[in-house]
Amino acid sequence: MALILTFLGKGGTGRTTVAIAAAKQLSSFGQRVLLVEQDPGPALEILLGASIGPDPQEIGANLQAVQLQTTLLLERSWEDVKRLEAQYLRSPTLKNVYGQELGVLPGMDSALALNAIREYENSGKYDVIIYDGSGDQATLRMLGMPEILSWYFRRFRQVFIDSDLGKAISPFIQPVTSAILNVSWTGDNLAQQPTNEANQLLDKGKSAIADPNRVASYLVTNEDAAAIATAKYLWGGAQQIGLTVGGVILNQASVIDTLAAEFVPLAVSALPKQSAPGDWEPLMDALPDFKQAVQAPRPISIDTGNRQVRLFLPSFDKKQVKLTQYGPEVTIEAGDQRRNVLLPPSLSGQPVKGAKFQDGYLTISF
Amino acid sequence: MALILTFLGKGGTGRTTVAIAAAKQLSSFGQRVLLVEQDPGPALEILLGASIGPDPQEIGANLQAVQLQTTLLLERSWEDVKRLEAQYLRSPTLKNVYGQELGVLPGMDSALALNAIREYENSGKYDVIIYDGSGDQATLRMLGMPEILSWYFRRFRQVFIDSDLGKAISPFIQPVTSAILNVSWTGDNLAQQPTNEANQLLDKGKSAIADPNRVASYLVTNEDAAAIATAKYLWGGAQQIGLTVGGVILNQASVIDTLAAEFVPLAVSALPKQSAPGDWEPLMDALPDFKQAVQAPRPISIDTGNRQVRLFLPSFDKKQVKLTQYGPEVTIEAGDQRRNVLLPPSLSGQPVKGAKFQDGYLTISF
Numbered sequence: 101m102a103l104i105l106t107f108l109g110k111g112g113t114g115r116t117t118v119a120i121a122a123a124k125q126l127s128s129f130g131q132r133v134l135l136v137e138q139d140p141g142p143a144l145e146i147l148l149g150a151s152i153g154p155d156p157q158e159i160g161a162n163l164q165a166v167q168l169q170t171t172l173l174l175e176r177s178w179e180d181v182k183r184l185e186a187q188y189l190r191s192p193t194l195k196n197v198y199g200q201e202l203g204v205l206p207g208m209d210s211a212l213a214l215n216a217i218r219e220y221e222n223s224g225k226y227d228v229i230i231y232d233g234s235g236d237q238a239t240l241r242m243l244g245m246p247e248i249l250s251w252y253f254r255r256f257r258q259v260f261i262d263s264d265l266g267k268a269i270s271p272f273i274q275p276v277t278s279a280i281l282n283v284s285w286t287g288d289n290l291a292q293q294p295t296n297e298a299n300q301l302l303d304k305g306k307s308a309i310a311d312p313n314r315v316a317s318y319l320v321t322n323e324d325a326a327a328i329a330t331a332k333y334l335w336g337g338a339q340q341i342g343l344t345v346g347g348v349i350l351n352q353a354s355v356i357d358t359l360a361a362e363f364v365p366l367a368v369s370a371l372p373k374q375s376a377p378g379d380w381e382p383l384m385d386a387l388p389d390f391k392q393a394v395q396a397p398r399p400i401s402i403d404t405g406n407r408q409v410r411l412f413l414p415s416f417d418k419k420q421v422k423l424t425q426y427g428p429e430v431t432i433e434a435g436d437q438r439r440n441v442l443l444p445p446s447l448s449g450q451p452v453k454g455a456k457f458q459d460g461y462l463t464i465s466f
Numbered sequence: 467m468a469l470i471l472t473f474l475g476k477g478g479t480g481r482t483t484v485a486i487a488a489a490k491q492l493s494s495f496g497q498r499v500l501l502v503e504q505d506p507g508p509a510l511e512i513l514l515g516a517s518i519g520p521d522p523q524e525i526g527a528n529l530q531a532v533q534l535q536t537t538l539l540l541e542r543s544w545e546d547v548k549r550l551e552a553q554y555l556r557s558p559t560l561k562n563v564y565g566q567e568l569g570v571l572p573g574m575d576s577a578l579a580l581n582a583i584r585e586y587e588n589s590g591k592y593d594v595i596i597y598d599g600s601g602d603q604a605t606l607r608m609l610g611m612p613e614i615l616s617w618y619f620r621r622f623r624q625v626f627i628d629s630d631l632g633k634a635i636s637p638f639i640q641p642v643t644s645a646i647l648n649v650s651w652t653g654d655n656l657a658q659q660p661t662n663e664a665n666q667l668l669d670k671g672k673s674a675i676a677d678p679n680r681v682a683s684y685l686v687t688n689e690d691a692a693a694i695a696t697a698k699y700l701w702g703g704a705q706q707i708g709l710t711v712g713g714v715i716l717n718q719a720s721v722i723d724t725l726a727a728e729f730v731p732l733a734v735s736a737l738p739k740q741s742a743p744g745d746w747e748p749l750m751d752a753l754p755d756f757k758q759a760v761q762a763p764r765p766i767s768i769d770t771g772n773r774q775v776r777l778f779l780p781s782f783d784k785k786q787v788k789l790t791q792y793g794p795e796v797t798i799e800a801g802d803q804r805r806n807v808l809l810p811p812s813l814s815g816q817p818v819k820g821a822k823f824q825d826g827y828l829t830i831s832f
Contacts, residue, residue, distance in 0.1 A: 110509060112478010140603055140802035141699040143476060143692040169802050193629035197621060198792035203614035203804045206607045207573020237506055238604060241572045248569035255563060263559035264646040272638045280630040326509040333507040426564035436506035438537050438569045 101314060102134075102221045105390055106231040106239060107349070108338060109320035110330035114351040116144055117374065118320050119232040121383035127163035128384065131227040134220055135165040138213055138233040149378055156220070164226075173212040175199030188281050210242035218305065228390075235320070236330075237337065240437065243315070244341030246305030251440045253299060255427065310400075312344035316393035319345060319363070323353040332362065336415035337435040339399040346393025366396060404446050407466040411441075414460040421462055423455050430464065467680060468500075468587045471756055472597040472605060473715070474704060475686035476696035480717040482510055483740065484686050485598040487749035493529035494750065497593040500586055501531040504579055504599040515744055522586070530592075539578040541565030554647050576608035584671065594756075601686070602696075603703065606803065609681070610707030612671030617806045619665060621793065676766075678710035682759035685711060685729070689719040698728065702781035703801040705765040712759025732762060770812050773832040777807075780826040787828055789821050796830065 105122065107115045119135065127133040134156055137144045144167065145151050150159050154169035178199035186192045213233070220229055233239040260266045308314045317338055321331040331348065338345050348363045350356055352373040360368045369388040374380075397412045413421055413434055422433040429440045430452060443450075443466075450466040457463075471488060473481045482503075489501040500522055503510045510533065511517055516525050520535035544565035551558045579599070586595055599605040626632045674680045683704055687697040697714065704711050714729045716722055718739040726734045735754040740746075763778045779787055779800055788799040794815060795806045809816075809832075816832040823829075 110478070110507075111476065141476075142695040146692045146695055171799060171802050171804050189630065191630050193625055193631075197625060200790050200799075201621070201793040201795070201797050201804070201806060203610070203617055203806060204607060204802070205573065205614055205618075206576035206604070206611055207571065209603070209607065210572035234600065234602070234604070236600070237575070238572070238600070241570060241575065244569070245572060248571055251569055252571075255567070259559055259563060264555065264557050265559075265642075268642045268645045269638070272635070272642070276631075276634045276638070279634045326512045329508040329512055424566050427567040429567070431567050433537060433566075436535050436537050436570070438567070440567060440569060 102226045102229050103313065103390070104217060104221065104229045104231060104308070104315045106233060106235070106243075106315075106317045107320045108235045108239060108317050108331070108334040108345070110324075110327040111234075111236070113320050113322045113324075113327050113331075114371075115235045115320045116147055116232050117383070118318075118349055118351065118371065118387075119230050120144075120148055121371070121380055122387055122390065123163055123165075123228075123230050124160070124380050125384040125387050126228050126230075126390070127160060130162060132225065133163050133228045133230065134226045135159075135163070136213075136217060136220070136229060136231045137165070137167040138209070138231070140167065140169065144232065147377075166220075168209075168213050168216055170204050170209045170212055171202075173216055174202050174204060174208060177212060177215070178202060190280055190282060210238065211245065214242050214245060214305070221308075236334065237436070240334070240337050240341050240343070243309055243343055244437065244439075246302040246309065247342065247439070250299060250302040250306065251429075251442075253302070306342075310342045312346065312393045312396065312398075316344050316346045316390065316396075318388070318390070318393075319348045319366075320351055321348065321359075322351050323355065323359075328359065328362065332415040333435065335363070335366075336413055337437060339412050339414065340432070340435055340437040340439050342399045342439075344393055344396055344399060346390065346396045347388050349388070367392070400441070402444060402447075404444055407447060407450075409441060409443070409447070409464045409466075411462045411464075412460060413457075413462050416460075418457045421457055423452070423462070423464065425452055432462065468592045468595050469679065469756070470583060470587065470595045470597060470674070470681045472599060472601070472609075472681075472683045473686045474601045474605060474683050474697070474700040474711070476690075476693040477600075477602070479686050479688050479690075479693050479697075480737075481601045481686045482513055482598050483749070484684075484715055484717065484737065484753075485596050486510075486514055487737070487746055488753055488756065489529055489531075489594075489596050490526070490746050491750040491753050492594050492596075492756070493526060496528060498591065499529050499594045499596065500592045501525075501529070502579075502583060502586070502595060502597045503531070503533040504575070504597070506533065506535065510598065513743075532586075534575075534579050534582055536570050536575045536578055537568075539582055540568050540570060540574060543578060543581070544568060556646055556648060576604065577611065580608050580611060580671070587674075602700065603802070606700070606703050606707050606709070609675055609709055610803065610805075612668040612675065613708065613805070616665060616668040616672065617795075617808075619668070672708075676708045678712065678759045678762065678764070682710050682712045682756065684754070684756070684759075685714045685732075686717055687714065687725075688717050689721065689725075694725065694728065698781040699801065701729070701732075702779055703803060705778050705780065706798070706801055706803040706805050708765045708805075710759055710762050710765060712756065712762050713754050715754070733758070766807070768810060768813075770810055773813060773816075775807060775809070775813070775830045775832075777828045777830075778826060779823075779828050782826075784823045787823060789818070789828070789830065791818055798828065 123133045123135040152165045152167045156164040156166040159165045319331040321327045348368040350370045356370045371386045401410045424431045432439045447466045454465045489499050493499040518531045518533045522530040522532040525531045685697040687693045714734040716736045722736045737752045767776045790797045798805045813832045820831045
């Protein structure tokens with residue numbers, strides 16, 4: 101099992117520099133590290149002083165790097181889709197569409213990157229995977245995907261089954277599928293079988309992201325007011341997707357005390373300015389111990405005994421947090437993100453009795 | 467018809483500052499300007515010294531600003547979807563799902579932002595819309611969406627009709643749809659009618675993005691080597707989605723001559739450092755004339771007489787540009803983007819006779 105680390109912060113605060121320093125530090129400790137770059141531009145190669153490709157390659161002892169290429173990942177995923185089709189369908193049609201013609205739509209970069217990280221993690225080749233993404237809302241959307249997508253499956257599966265369309269096509273599913281598929285599905289298991297497999301995958305992703313031993317993020321900022329405010333905002337945003345923020349890295353700055361007060365209870369580490377390209381040692385020495393992320397506040401805790409759910413939502417004020425119960429689950433909205441809290445059976449479907457927002461914690465009573 | 471302007475460049479080069487200065491400059495000329503912020507964080511409000519909300523509000527003479535909120539846009543779009551369902555379906559089911567519970571998946575920010583910009587443009591209330599997005603590949607994916615999505619429709623519609631699944635469900639479409647819909651559709655017009663409406667929308671988007679009088683971008687960089695390399699990379703990337711790059715804005719730097727050579731034939735404008743928060747005049751005065759974007763090289767030109775297609779792909783070298791003809795169209799790959807060139811009838815389906823890459827231009831002969 102690898103630890104997946106990522107850095108959140110405003111553009112230009114040095115997130116990529118911190119990611120490189122972290123990769124060098126952890127590999128120097130003997131950890132097998134993979135540095136994953138999302139941006140297809142040349143910035144990482146310039147900072148690293150090495151050229152990297154779309155498949156992991158060694159750039160130092162215990163250290164590999166890869167620059168994700170969405171067009172290539174899309175080609176490979178398309179081959180998987182065609183294999184699946186050929187397995188289930190009597191006369192596959194998708195073979196006439198080539199991965200090499202598929203364009204990239206918004207969202208594909210994130211979905212394919214998350215899948216690539218999952219595969220790197222599964223390979224067992226790495227102890228630490230450092231993901232250098234856009235470090236903003238887009239990274240949060242990516243890591244929030246397993247939870248939100250599984251909510252969509254859960255919610256819309258029932259809506260479809262109950263719908264006129266679902267009922268109207270239900271008698272045709274068996275004759276149609278038996279005519280074209282190698283397997284025979286009825287309406288019931290058509291809705292269940294493939295979504296079950298997908299759900300298992302999403303559940304694995306959800307539990308990884310909720311566990312700071314497996315996925316953790318750190319905030320990166322400099323002394324600029326907009327950068328500090330953005331880091332605080334992303335701190336709250338990370339909680340909304342259940343991602344633990346392990347600490348704050350203050351880049352190229354010295355006045356650590358005033359900043360530390362804004363991020364209580366997180367630890368703040370100050371990184372010196374790089375004296376020359378390639379001089380990584382002082383940065384590596386100044387980095388925090390990333391294994392300490394487990395000490396940071398957890399985004400969510402559920403106390404079934406007291407019938408309470410407690411969410412850590414730092415940096416938001418009361419007015420910015422919205423709690424609703426429109427559908428069958430409790431929905432929390434903050435930081436342009438919406439989270440549906442999947443409750444344990446004893447609390448599921450129960451009405452909310454009260455909610456209190458204090459010291460950055462939202463406590464919901466059932 | 468509004469001019470839609472956006473700024474591309476590495477994070478931290480001052481794209482948002484340039485966007486604000488441009489908004490202030492153009493509104494001071496009497497143009498009705500809307501400044502659209504994509505990032506949900508607090509950075510724009512801090513730079514602007516004003517608070518802005520999820521609907522356009524006046525922040526100066528002729529100047530409005532809005533901070534897009536994806537959760538809210540999703541709620542509103544969901545209402546539209548429910549209205550459509552209620553219009554076509556005898557007993558609508560989606561009414562039981564509330565916009566307030568929908569989470570945000572990767573790609574939704576971009577798709578909903580593009581739709582919001584389209585609506586602001588259609589409102590006739592603005593002469594210029596300035597979009598302050600992430601300014602990187604994500605912005606290019608967003609603006610490339612109409613062309614790429616219409617390719618997917620074009621390509622997969624036929625695949626579906628020819629497929630076993632398409633053939634197998636074809637006899638059931640009429641009975642199923644007549645049972646649940648207010649209108650009656652056969653297999654043929656089910657595939658045609660709704661996709662035609664979508665195609666018209668996408669075609670409008672495509673022609674807007676291809677026209678520098680309607681959509682134009684400018685590169686923003688500072689003196690940092692990684693920032694300059696990123697700007698060059700995005701210059702090439704913009705061409706790949708058919709977006710004109712009108713010029714380069716060099717922020718907080720003075721050595722303009724060496725930089726200008728790297729971006730020939732684009733004009734480079736140097737912006738001074740802001741002396742104090744709120745002191746926008748020197749920046750406004752130093753900005754280029756944004757209407758001059760029409761003078762910049764066009765991303766694509768098609769010469770049916772000489773049976774040639776010419777693509778402007780600056781900043782790439784020959785090895786980084788891939789030309790293939792797997793499917794029915796010609797595909798160009800560069801900068802982790804893939805573009806399928808929709809050819810005029812006289813060249814469509816013709817094999818490529820030759821291709822030449824010179825001075826940043828790819829010339830394809832048929």
